[in-house]
Every structure is written in structure tokens, then in C-alpha cells.
Amino acid sequence: MSISDRLRGKKNVNGKPHIESVSPRFVMPGGELRISGKGLRPPELRRPHVRFGEVEASVLISSDDFVIARVPETAVSGPVVVGTNGHVSNAHSVNIAVPVADELHPVTNPALDRDGNTYVTFSGSRGQKVQVAIFKIDTNYAIKPFVTEMMNATSIAFDRDGQMYVSSRNDGTVYKVAPSGTMSCYAEGMGIATGIAFDRDENLYVGDRSGTIFKIARDRQTFVFATLEPSVSAYHLAFDGAGNLFVTGPTTSSFDSVYRVDPHGSVSVFYRGLGRPQGMAFDIDGNLYVAASLSGKRGIVRITPEGKANLEVSGQGLVGLAFAPGKSAILATNSALHHILWDIQGLPLPPEAV
Secondary structure (H helix, E strand, C coil), rough: CCCHHHHHHHCCCCCCEEEEEEEEEEEECCCCEEEEEEECCHHHHHCCCCEEEEHHHHHHHEECCCEEEEEECCCCCCCEEEEEEEEECCCCEEECCCCEECCCCCCCCEECCCCCCCEEEECCCCCCCCCCCCCECCCCCEEEECCCCCCCCEEEEEEECCCEEEECCCCEEEEECCCCCCCCECCCCCCEEEEEEEECCCCCEEEEEECCCEEEEECCCEEEEECCCCCCCCCEEEEEECCCEEECCCCCCCCCCEEEEECCCCCEEEEEEECCCCEEEEEEECCEEEEECCCEEEEEEEEECCCCCCEEEEEEEEEEEEEEEEEEEEHHHHECCEEEECCCEEECCCCCCC
């Protein structure tokens, strides 16, 4: 075989392209999809054509056995095909997230109440007063203003009675928010208050991104629970079913950690090797899902209890997620929310007492 034949992949010159698999399982509009198969590159080293339904995608990398394509913003779930030299491959099904709302500014997970309504922030830059701090999105995806007076609304959590709590990184306060949207101070002096989460005994934990995790008991007594390396943006908190607190806090490193803090406040590294890890959620099997980059690919990373990681959702700008009823999830980017149907049952929030 000549050098030119080897360069352009002799085996695909007369063959029809064939798709064997796509990964990851889910992808956001604008995310990257890897298509694996045979005969995927045309002769003369030209790029193949990739179509999601009727919409053509941009091809980032192509070879005979794999293609990486960027999912068009208008693409929907359905078939993807690869075209080379007048031939079209078999179709392979792709799951693409559905837009729910845009023109937002979440900086971590959205939150869902007991009725399935979604709450999301327009956080704004530090010290910025915005017209609406928190929006409410009902189960029909109708969006309306919910909280208007808070500055830099950051993280939202519900207790077991359905009471909403919201942190503000502007004034270091955690607020209680009534169903009407009115708010009152619950705890203050929390530094640069970012992530919040309830444990199974309904103590509230607050992440001060300058290096402290506070524990607020139900009688509002406040303790320093743990100390960590400061974050350049925020601490994000989530509890597993065993009562361990998991924390992410992006630093200037591209090889950040997920920390595990046991119920006594002892800190250990659960997983190391993520880029800018942010919002997290657990499923009922103990798998952790993190908005982060893994090996340079941004999306939702699944980490098993044994510490094995893989990219489950591909998408740019993801900052968090929340599991929703009907085995689905709400994904938050830094400007929008999307919805996916997912065969995963999320861990109840707060985790049930045992």
C-alpha cells in the first residue's frame, strides 16, 4: 500500500461509512459527540458530513474510525448519520437535552420543590443588583419571577418540610424564603456564602469559599465543621446517603479534587483530576454526578463509589444539575436550563434519615 493510501485510509475508499457507537450517552446543544465506527473519513483527507436529523454539524476531528462533531444549537434527539463520498451511514440514535429557559445566570445547581417546580437564580456579578434574583419554573416550563430583593442569590436548598433557603455571597447571609417569595434572615456572618445543603438530620451546611464549611443546627447554633483550600469561585455541597458531605471548590488548578467530609468533620480526597468542578448530585446507588471537565471534555461527570469517572453528558458551560421526577434531570449552564430524560433515580433531598 502506498503512503498516500495509508494516509487517507485505503479501507474506506470504496466502502460505505458505518456507525458503531456514539458517546457520551447524552449531549447538550453545542456539546461534542464522539461517533465511532468504520469508513468515517472520505478519501483525499476531506472532512465527512455529519447530520443530526436535517441539521448539519461542524466536524472538529475526523479519522477512519471516529469523528468528533459539535452538536448544532437547533438539533433535537433522534438520528445522527455520517456522509462520505456520496454514501450515508446507518443512523444512530442520540439523546439531546431540551432547552427549558434562557437569559439566566445560575452559578450552581437548580433546585426542585416537592411539587416538581424548578427554582433557578440570576446571580449576577458580585455586588450587582438584578431585577429578579430567583425565577420559578413550573412543570409546564412556564417561568415567572419569584424573589426580587436579594443580591447575588447563589445556592438554593429545601428542608424536609419544603422550606426554601438561599445563600447570598454578597453579604454572607442565608435567607429563608416563603412561598410568596418574601424573605427573612436565617443566619448571617457566613463569609462569602456559596453552596448550601441539608444533612439527613436537617442541619444546614454553608460553604464559605474563603475556606470554611459552617454547620448550622436546627436551633441555629453555628459551628465550624471543616476547613478546606479556598476556592476562586464557590464551594458546592452535596450529601450522600451515608451522611458524608462532598465538596467541590474550583481553584486555579486544572486538576481539582472532590472532597469527602465524614460526619465528624474529617476531610479526605474522594477523587482528584477534574477541571473546574462545580454543582453535584447523587443517585440512589451512590454515584456522584459533577458539572466538570474530565480529560479536557466539559459536561456532567459520573463518579462511582469506587472512584471511577466517566463523562455522562457533554456540554459547554455546565455549572450544576438536579434530578427531577420521572427519572429525568435539569441541567444548568451559566445562562440557561435544559432537561433530559435519564434512567437514573436521584437521591432524595435532604437524604432520608436512617
